[in-house]
Amino acid sequence: MISAKVRGALLCTVLLLVSACGAGAQPASETSAPTAGPQETSPSPSTPAAIPSGEVMTSDNVRLVANMPKVAPLDKEGDFNTDLAFQGDYAYVGNFGGFAIYDISxxxxxxxxxxxxxxxxQNDVTIYDDLLILSIDQPSGGEECDSDPDGRAWEGLRLFDVSDKKSPKYVGAVATDCGSHTHTMVPDGDRLYVYVSSPGPEPGSETCPPPHELIQIVEVPLKSPESAKIVAKPDIFPERQSSDFASGCHDITAYPEKKLAAAACFGDGVLLDISDPVAPKVLQQITDKENFQIWHSATFNNDATKVVFGDELGGGGQPTCDHNTPVTKGxxxxxxxxxxxxxRRSYFKIPREQQPNENCVAHNGSLLPVPGKDIMxxxxxxxxxxxxxxxxxxxxxxxxxFERGPFPGGGGIAxxxxxxxxxGYIYSSDIQEGLDVIEINDPLTDPAKQVKMDDFNVQTQKSY
Structure with a gap:
């Protein structure tokens, strides 16, 4: 059984262990690391009129333009939609049951x-040329999709050839310590380096032995992706990690053009120099024990003069967008x-209080390409x-x-x-409701519609 302390503490690792997610959810009352600048917060949440289950509420400048419900075979109980990647006229949607490809022309x-x-x-997905990569953070009997689901011998990355969008082909896999919770691509000529983030350790496990204060770097030769292999396991923590939940990292966002990466590593944020992508160098390690519990994700602004770190308080299984939770937490x-x-300059949290049966906390996002503005x-x-x-x-x-009312049935994970x-559009991967397409029409964001991207993997940032 996966350790409740290590992996059950994270919703997007084991979404079904909501009770484990709740254990020890309140951050330690310790002083945060010294920071410069004012510590302003977003306004206290206001309580909206309750939204009926399944109904949609938006601001005046936002509208839902399409929804694609999940369909078989990715619609079984527990087949949660996860991450997204884009290339040309296609969107790739991860799902606990596999992945889907949509034509969004x-x-x-x-x-x-x-x-x-x-x-x-959780089958987080990225796309590069004709190569699709999935993150597997669950032990199984082997590397292929039809391996024994009750086995405990393998977890890591799976690779697919999607040159034929109607018929993707499995091409290989790489086993990694403690699997791959998320991964980050760093292109380098005819090679692709993949930074693997995973929680651990799990004593007694075949796939996640201690110690685990590290990331793993996989080299993928683009002409022969089946020969991908681990080429480095750097320890990027000059000081011991601050998390009580797990070692390792949750997400790493690379900005190859700026030769920088920002790693969200459960109890710490780490700024990295990736001039040599196989040997990242630590520029700074920070923590915030007073306000952050699980350093979940990181986003640079376009100029790489700012970084937004997100806190997934309670692992994502709790209603932390309420009056009982300070606006600096979650x-x-x-x-x-x-x-x-x-x-550090400030904190931001959505200003709408959610109902007690709605799990809510900061999760995955990206910049809008608005020149001269920092909008996410x-x-x-x-x-x-x-x-x-x-x-x-x-x-x-x-x-x-944009938000819906509570998921029908009295809450749950949604x-x-x-x-x-x-x-030109916002694409949202909804755990239960499928793929949403959302439009925003606002003078602040309208310049983004003039920016056209050939592809987009959120953890590999490019300038615009």
């Missing part, structure tokens, strides 16, 4: 092209990057999708939102897992 009328049954947690922290040093769209599970402006680092504010902006 007409964003208001997306079409399902194909689905691959490949059960695993939120985002905005840091300015000054002379390669992170300085972000998923908050049942808190929905929020568009917020952090151009003024000390005073971030929400400028638009809501937006990832929400990303791609070529």
């Amino acid at each position: 007409e964003p208001t009328k997306p079409e399902l092209v194909s689905q691959v049954s490949c059960p695993a947690q 939120a985002n922290a905005v840091y300015d990057l000054v002379n390669n040093r992170l300085e 769209v972000q998923a908050w599970y049942q808190g929905g999708v929020s568009i917020w402006d952090f151009t003024d680092s000390a005073s971030p504010k929400e400028i638009g939102y 809501g937006a897992w990832s929400a990303y902006y791609y070529n």
Whole structure:
């Protein structure tokens, strides 16, 4: 059984262990690391009129333009939609049951092209040329999709050739210590380096032995991806990690053009120099024990002068967007990057209080490509999708939102897992409701519609 302390503490590792997610959910009452600048917070949440189950509420500048419900074989109980990636006219959607490919050439009328049954947690997905990569954070009997699900001998990365979108082909796999919770691509000529993030250790496990204060770097030769292998296991922590939940990292966002990466590593944020992608160097390790519990994700602004870190308080299985939870917890922290040093300026949390049966906390998001502005769209599970402006680092504010009422049936695990902006629209991967396509029309965000991307993997940032 997976350790409740190590992996059950994280919703997006074992979503069914909600009771374990709740254990020890309150952050330790310790003083945060010294920071520069004011520590302003977003306003206290206001209680909205309750939204009936399944109904949609939006700000005036946001509208839902399409929804693609999950369909067989990726619609069984526990087949939760997870992360997203984009390339050309296609969106790739991870799912605990496998992955799906959608034609989004007409964003208001997306079409399902194909689905691959490949059960695993959490099947986070990236795309590069014709290569699709899945993160597998669940031991199984072997590397292929039809391996014994009750086995305990393998977890890591699975690789697929998607040159034929209607018929993806499995091409190989790489076993990694403690699996792969998420992964980050760093292209380098005819090779692709993949940074593997995973929680651990799990004493007694075949796949996740102690110790585990590290990340793993996989080299994928693009002409022969089946020969991919681990080439480095750097320990990126000059000091011991601060998390009581797990060692290792949850998410790493690379910005190859700037030769930087920001790692969210459960109890710590780590700023990295990736000039040599196989040997990242630590520039700074920070923590915030007073306000952050699980350092979940990181996003640079376009100029790489700021980093937004998100806190997944309670692992995502709790209603932390309520009046009982301070606005600095389960939120985002905005840091300015000054002379390669992170300085905290503020926190941001959605200003709408959620109902007691709605799990809600900061989760996956991305920048809107608005020149001269720092604007982000972000998923908050049942808190929905929020568009917020952090151009003024000390005073971030929400400028638009989309959310549904509580998932029918009295709560449970539901809501937006990832929400990303791609070529004029916001795409949201909803755990239960499928793929949402959302449009925002606002003077602040309209310039983003002029920016066209050829592809988009949120953890590999590119300038615009």
